[in-house]
Amino acid sequence: MTNSTPLNLIAYCCEHCAYAAADLAGGLRLQYPPEVKIVQIPCTGRIDVLAVLHAFEAGADGVLTAG
Template identity: 70%
Template sequence: MSDFEPRIIAFCCQHCAYAAADLAGGARLSYPDSLRIVQLPCTGRVDVLHMLKSFEEGADGVLVAGCLPGLCHYLKGNMHARKRIDYVRNLLDQIGFESDRARMINISAAMGARFAELATEFGERIRELGPNRLVTPAPAPEPSKSLEATP
């Protein structure tokens, strides 16, 4: 599993987390190449279905990155996102899927190094968990005897 590169979807607030990711990139700080950022006006726009659909479509991990508590540009958007990520983590536990595959972080626009650090830690954790087994192809079923040609 050493060659496994986790596919991570990061839903990022445009005001803080996306700006921090941009700062990290501009400073040439390293974070997982396979991290795909979805820029949102606010993490309060992230819905449970967005996160679950990400897993269904093959993501190995989902990261929601928003403003620091109390500093949301839309007042409480990051708090709504926190409740939704907790709900998704609970759902994942209930179906026997590792809840560590979903995580929320809160950072400011000036925290590029911290974004890179947290994204890298998350990528390493997802690498430990392995590929998303919800989308791993199942082996082909054996042909049924009733479908075989009769002499």
């Protein structure tokens, strides 16, 4: 897929697993796409409709939750 403007993705990551995994990936010098902005959250249970809406409202093209 080609797009004139870079994608803007928000990843809500649980600090206990997905965020920790991303941290480890960084420590191992693994690459991940720069379009993904990680937001650390205490738990994916914290995600609700409003968090997703706010991401889109702020210009996100997609929202990823990982936990």
